[in-house]
Amino acid sequence: VNTFYASSQTCHCCGYKNEETKDLNVREWTCPKCHSNHDRDVNASINILMQGILAN
Template identity: 70%
Template sequence: SNNRNKQRIKVAKVHEKITNQRNDFLQKQSTMLVSENQTICIEDLNVKGMVRNHKLAQHITSCSWSKFFAMLEYKATWYGNEIIKVPTMYPSSQTCSCCGYKNPLVKNLSVREWECPKCHTRHDRDTNASINILNKGLSVA
């Protein structure tokens, strides 16, 4: 019983350390992004809905997306910057950032790189999505 209590305290300390490291990282990244950029375009994600997917839930909650978005918003207000939210259903990773062709074959999340059948540009899924989110956000503003 006493050893169990010691182990419980040890585990609690490890979890507290991990939480502090995560919060420190989120604070530093959000401050850096807001101080270096006048306008930040983000996708308006339904994080609560995404956490219901048991395959993604642990990864989403462990990186604290909601907390990061909240930090970005209040720090942008402090710095006088603008946060633009792009609609959730915008097909940012499926649309070619060069020619605008929407590729329906890229819906599967396992497809990390793809080539546009129209202009033959090779895209990394995440980089392409970030370019499209920026362009959409700036066009909405």
């Protein structure tokens, strides 16, 4: 996994990057673009998984 990839900040639905989630106190956030609700850790896991799939 690319360490520069902002996994917890990126919406796995539309790819929107939320700068506010750099603050680790932000546990959940709603994507302003597609209005998906994201749990920071769950979203990060999904994105890391997707990265792994795309890398293969």
